[in-house]
Amino acid sequence: MRTLLTLYAKELRSYFLSPFGWIVLAFTAIMQGVSLSTAMKILQDTPIADSLVYIVFHTPIFWFYFLFIFPLITMRLFAEEERSGTLETLLTAPVRTSQVVFSKYFAALSFYVILWIPAFVHFQLFSTLTNIPTPFTNGSLLGAFLIIFLMGVFYTAVGVLASSLTSSQIIAGIITICMLVIHYFLGFVTVIWGETSEAVGFFHYISCQEHLHFFAKGLIDSRPIVYNLSMAAIVLFLTHHIVDYRRWKR
Amino acid sequence: MIEIDHLTKRFSRHTAVDDISFEVGSGQVVGFLGPNGAGKTTTLRMLTGYLPPSSGFASVDGHDVFRDPLGARRKIGYLPESVPLYLDMRVREYLTFRGQIKGLRGRGLKRRLDEVLDQCGLQNVHRKMIKTLSKGYRQRVGIADALIHEPPLLILDEPTNGLDPNQIRSIRKLITRLGKKHTILVSTHILSEVAQLCNQIIIIDGGRIKAADTPANLVGQMRVAGRVTAEIKGPAEEIGAALQELKAVKKVSHELAKDGWEHFSIFVESSTDARERIANLARDKKWPLRSLSRHEATLEEVFVELTRKD
Numbered sequence: 001m002r003t004l005l006t007l008y009a010k011e012l013r014s015y016f017l018s019p020f021g022w023i024v025l026a027f028t029a030i031m032q033g034v035s036l037s038t039a040m041k042i043l044q045d046t047p048i049a050d051s052l053v054y055i056v057f058h059t060p061i062f063w064f065y066f067l068f069i070f071p072l073i074t075m076r077l078f079a080e081e082e083r084s085g086t087l088e089t090l091l092t093a094p095v096r097t098s099q100v101v102f103s104k105y106f107a108a109l110s111f112y113v114i115l116w117i118p119a120f121v122h123f124q125l126f127s128t129l130t131n132i133p134t135p136f137t138n139g140s141l142l143g144a145f146l147i148i149f150l151m152g153v154f155y156t157a158v159g160v161l162a163s164s165l166t167s168s169q170i171i172a173g174i175i176t177i178c179m180l181v182i183h184y185f186l187g188f189v190t191v192i193w194g195e196t197s198e199a200v201g202f203f204h205y206i207s208c209q210e211h212l213h214f215f216a217k218g219l220i221d222s223r224p225i226v227y228n229l230s231m232a233a234i235v236l237f238l239t240h241h242i243v244d245y246r247r248w249k250r
Numbered sequence: 251m252i253e254i255d256h257l258t259k260r261f262s263r264h265t266a267v268d269d270i271s272f273e274v275g276s277g278q279v280v281g282f283l284g285p286n287g288a289g290k291t292t293t294l295r296m297l298t299g300y301l302p303p304s305s306g307f308a309s310v311d312g313h314d315v316f317r318d319p320l321g322a323r324r325k326i327g328y329l330p331e332s333v334p335l336y337l338d339m340r341v342r343e344y345l346t347f348r349g350q351i352k353g354l355r356g357r358g359l360k361r362r363l364d365e366v367l368d369q370c371g372l373q374n375v376h377r378k379m380i381k382t383l384s385k386g387y388r389q390r391v392g393i394a395d396a397l398i399h400e401p402p403l404l405i406l407d408e409p410t411n412g413l414d415p416n417q418i419r420s421i422r423k424l425i426t427r428l429g430k431k432h433t434i435l436v437s438t439h440i441l442s443e444v445a446q447l448c449n450q451i452i453i454i455d456g457g458r459i460k461a462a463d464t465p466a467n468l469v470g471q472m473r474v475a476g477r478v479t480a481e482i483k484g485p486a487e488e489i490g491a492a493l494q495e496l497k498a499v500k501k502v503s504h505e506l507a508k509d510g511w512e513h514f515s516i517f518v519e520s521s522t523d524a525r526e527r528i529a530n531l532a533r534d535k536k537w538p539l540r541s542l543s544r545h546e547a548t549l550e551e552v553f554v555e556l557t558r559k560d
């Protein structure tokens with residue numbers, strides 16, 4: 001456990017000791033701000049029954065920057081160690097492969113959570129700064145951030161997996177974004193091809209847009225929770241085996 | 251300390267390490283030699299648990315490197331060939347991190363940090379970023395990392411690779427000092443180094459062990475060690491025939507005479523010294539003898555003889 005904490009602290013610290021981490025933080029903070037102001041503009045122009053939280057997470061740019069967060073925060077993790085050879089010193093120290101995988105994963109996930117602090121602060125400050133009564137309920141705020149966190153749990157794991165597949169950060173990033181975009185479009189299958197096929201249930205089940213839609217309205221459904229957590233577990237399990245297997249095959 | 255038994259590593263088509271076995275006792279400094287691509291690094295990587303063996307068994311201080319990798323790794327300080335370090339960390343920060351993942355904490359860690367910084371001559375750079383250090387200093391940071399948890403066994407993969415002569419000397423001195431406390435397995439191809447450092451040598455080529463012995467024995471057993479050269483004045487053919495008659499002489503070859511002296515290269519059985527008999531022969535026959543010397547074999551010749559491909 002101590003080893004895990006040491007590794008975790010080192011990984012998390014490295015986000016803040018390089019300009020890269022701050023750039024990612026600035027990028028997401030700006031995009032969250034743009035999302036918020038776009039949402040306010042929409043509310044100003046047209047009367048809408050949805051809450052501010054719902055609209056912020058349904059602005060056109062939301063998915064664009066949201067999916068890009070994951071390659072940025074995960075592509076370095078294993079690819080960089082593999083390229084510089086430090087994976088060898090790391091894995092010949094008395095540490096388990098699982099400790100290495102988990103420390104990197106949780107560090108990336110923690111950084112991801114930190115990335116969402118600005119958006120959370122926006123909502124908290126909204127009524128104080130604008131003198132408008134809070135245009136959303138606590139339920140929808142909680143639900144939206146819960147699903148944002150759950151998607152982060154799954155997508156960060158995907159990024160860690162991609163990073164363990166290659167020694168090039170760029171390729172790791174591209175693999176991550178491709179997998180996430182494919183997953184994103186799978187959620188649109190029922191919209192594009194209609195509700196007639198037999199697999200409709202499946203596509204509804206994995207649709208991240210629907211998850212966000214319900215959670216941002218404050219409807220907390222246990223199925224997406226189970227889905228994201230179990231997918232993350234499976235992907236991390238695969239990552240563990242890939243890190244081990246890379247040593248076997250060479 | 252190290253026990254390797256029929257260890258084999260096959261990559262898809264290529265067998266890098268082919269059924270090698272050896273043992274290294276406690277307190278020895280062992281040189282692990284071989285040409286590039288002989289399987290040195292692969293063997294060391296299997297020993298440190300980084301690569302799993304295809305078959306065979308290896309243990310360090312009684313811990314099977316495959317079944318009990320963590321136990322074995324606690325006993326090993328390993329410096330890989332390329333000296334991989336986190337370049338954006340400071341020296342002390344890096345060593346603190348490495349000490350922590352190797353199980354050191356608090357006061358014990360601090361004491362060890364000061365000791366290794368001192369031992370490896372890093373006191374005046376300990377606040378520097380690793381990326382600003384020269385190759386020699388990086389090498390020392392790598393060795394400090396290998397040492398920090400006081401492992402009984404140090405495995406150093408080409409520790410003097412790419413250093414200038416002064417740096418090589420200082421690393422060599424460091425290794426000599428460490429050899430008093432630790433068992434060391436050091437791979438290198440700088441042979442003069444091995445002769446000075448090691449009390450045992452293992453030569454590997456094509457994935458197989460070619461020789462394993464003390465430097466003195468290895469040099470003594472070589473064919474080149476049995477070569478005696480003599481300069482004698484007299485009838486060349488007669489001398490040649492007489493030399494050939496001597497006990498333990500295998501082959502005599504006559505080289506061209508220079509200023510009236512005949513040069514002979516005499517190959518004798520490697521464990522014997524024929525010089526006395528040659529001197530006696532020359533005296534009895536009243537042939538003046540100007541020089542008589544036995545060729546001192548070097549490790550380099552041993553190495554070339556064992557690993558050349560012809």
